[in-house]
Amino acid sequence: xxxxxxxxxxxxxxxxxxxxxxxxxxxxxxxxxxxxxxxxxxxxxxxxxxxxxxxxxxxxxxxxxxxxxxxxxxxxxxxxxxxxxxxxxxxxxxxxxxxxxxxxxxxxxxxxxxxxxxxxxxxxxxxxxxxxxxxxxxxxxxxxxxxxxxxxxxxxxxxxxxxxxxxxxxxxxxxxxxxxxxxxxxxxxxxxxxxxxxxxxxxxxxxxxxxxxxxxxx
Numbered sequence: 001x002x003x004x005x006x007x008x009x010x011x012x013x014x015x016x017x018x019x020x021x022x023x024x025x026x027x028x029x030x031x032x033x034x035x036x037x038x039x040x041x042x043x044x045x046x047x048x049x050x051x052x053x054x055x056x057x058x059x060x061x062x063x064x065x066x067x068x069x070x071x072x073x074x075x076x077x078x079x080x081x082x083x084x085x086x087x088x089x090x091x092x093x094x095x096x097x098x099x100x101x102x103x104x105x106x107x108x109x110x111x112x113x114x115x116x117x118x119x120x121x122x123x124x125x126x127x128x129x130x131x132x133x134x135x136x137x138x139x140x141x142x143x144x145x146x147x148x149x150x151x152x153x154x155x156x157x158x159x160x161x162x163x164x165x166x167x168x169x170x171x172x173x174x175x176x177x178x179x180x181x182x183x184x185x186x187x188x189x190x191x192x193x194x195x196x197x198x199x200x201x202x203x204x205x206x207x208x209x210x211x212x213x214x215x216x217x218x
Contacts, residue, residue, distance in 0.1 A: 028200055031068060035061070069206055076205035083212040085186075092214055096125040097132050099160070101187060101215050102171075108180065115141065115176045115217060117187065121160060122169040134160030136195035139174065142211050143182035151176065160189075185217040 038061045045054035084092050091098040098121070105116040123130045135158050141149040151157060151174060162170050178185065188211040191197040198204060 025200060027068075028196070031064075068201075069204065072201040072204040073206045075202040077207060077209060079202055079212075083214070085213040086215050088215065088217070090215070091122075093124070096123060096130055097164075098122045098124060101217070104217055111180055113178050113180050113182070115178060115185070116173055117176070117217070118171070118173045120169050120171045121162060121164070123164040123167055126167045129163060129165050131163045132160055133197070134158050134162065136192045136197060137161070137189055138192050139187065139189050140211075141176045141178060141185050141187055141217060143178070143186075144184040145182075146210060147179075147182070148211070149176050149178050149182075183218075186211070186213040187215040187217055188212050189214060 038057060042054050042057060045051070045057065086092055086100075088101050088104060091100040093099075099119065101117050101119045103118040105118070107114045107116075121132065123132075137158065137160055139151065139159060143149075151159075155174060159172060159174055164170060190211065191203055
């Protein structure tokens with residue numbers, strides 16, 4: 001590769017990185033659409049006997065996907081170091097909504113503890129009704145050993161999938177069951193695998209990492 005080729009490659013990579021930071025959902029939509037077009041084009045090339053061009057197209061698309069995954073992993077790992085780690089009563093805000101755990105009730109059976117979290121989600125949009133995209137967003141607790149405690153199967157699995165009138169607040173509760181030997185507990189949230197949001201830059205990661213400490217519960 002010549003010096004000019006390297007410069008162009010670095011410039012394209014930097015542009016893609018900036019684009020993914022600023023317009024992640026648009027990049028993902030374009031990537032999914034391009035993947036479909038690439039697949040259809042590959043089928044057409046193979047059927048018309050142009051196997052060499054098909055291999056070249058497949059290699060080029062493979063390189064793009066590798067770059068996408070690498071950049072997304074980097075964004076995710078960098079973001080995992082900026083965890084809020086808030087206390088009960090403090091709000092964590094994103095887009096036009098703020099979420100907080102207001103109170104925690106604890107019951108302590110012999111081998112398992114029930115934590116009931118009373119929470120609110122407030123809309124900061126004073127002009128329009130707002131739908132918060134909580135479909136597929138899993139809320140869970142984890143402890144100092146990294147053990148994950150999900151909501152019971154009979155509970156609402158998408159509690160933050162709500163629509164709020166302008167400036168309104170919803171207040172609800174959710175209950176987790178945790179082993180009695182858990183000493184530190186944190187509330188976290190992550191989109192479930194294979195949802196649209198889980199493929200966004202900053203969500204999709206090739207490297208496993210500890211959940212982010214959103215709110216300290218105990």
